[in-house]
Amino acid sequence: MKAAVRRSYGEPSGVRIEEVPAPTPGAKQVLVRVHATAVTAADARIRGANFPRGYGLIARTLFGLRRPRQPILGGVASGVVEAVGSRVEGFAVGDVVCGTTGLGLGCHAELAVLPAKKLVHKPDAVSHEQAAGVLFGGSTALHFIRDVAQVRPGQTVLVNGASGAVGTNAVQLAKHFGAEVTAVASAANATLLKELGADHVVDYALTPVTTLTEKFDVVIDNVGNVGIPTGKRMLTPDGVMILIVGDLSEALRARGNVKGGPSPERAESFTTLLGLVADGTLTVVNQDVLDLEDIAHAHEIVDSGRKVGNLIIKLT
């Protein structure tokens, strides 16, 4: 099969298209013919071994100490079931599905194995490109907004880094749960964020996020430039700060009303998100849909830090 392969940690140019053997599903895995996948911030971080400060050794232990254990990146896929493992229930060859891999990766390829527990049936009303776009940022935003911050009607939510994969979903989901949303982004993305429902948009070039004087019930930092002391100062008395990205020292200090850590990949969340996309509540913002051959360019866009929503790779 054709796959985007990299043999060492490094620059986007190290990701090349190669013919490699197709993977074989384990007992609890499903082999999926990939129709669409996403190049995410996680892919770019793992590719470049560019992990938040303090996490380098932990991450390299997971992904390969000196060189990548899994040469094919990609944690999200939408496609069609090609084969199922001996202990898989609920999926059959030909089913149209989408899901994530956890630490396994491997979706930047024509065929990928995904754990059955992280896979759901894709609704017809949601395209492969939309499904591949929504799962990474959507499940992160849903976890932190619904489950951790428990956003309620009438609350105020600040989304810093509102125009990326997590941010575009966070803005919409916070609105969906009834909040008044302030989105922080560059001026170029202000119109998009208003269209997604943001009540207020702050251009960080004119007003750095740390200079805002309002208080918020929830502060979500997708950029990592707020810091815990400043974030706490921006909170109402019962407010919650969410560190979507943070270094190890911040993670160790995240307690009480400061929350962070990795978001779980749950099939239940995928079903909720796909339902919201299908009924038009949630718009999947896909900056571009590229061919697998363009994947190094996709990594360059993610590395630029200016990706808008999601970058999709279409394979069929």
Ligand SMILES: NC(=O)c1ccc[n+]([C@@H]2O[C@H](COP(=O)([O-])OP(=O)(O)OC[C@H]3O[C@@H](n4cnc5c(N)ncnc54)[C@H](OP(=O)(O)O)[C@@H]3O)[C@@H](O)[C@H]2O)c1
């Ligand atoms: N905790 C978890 O489980 C988890 C899950 C997913 C992601 N993450 C992490 O969360 C972070 C965000 O992920 P993502 O997928 O949303 O990234 P992304 O899609 O690559 O985000 C790019 C966006 O960041 C915005 N941005 C850059 N500098 C900014 C600044 N100074 N102020 C405000 N916005 C700024 C850019 O908007 P402009 O062009 O408008 O500046 C761009 O749209 C990444 O570090 C990722 O590794 C953590």
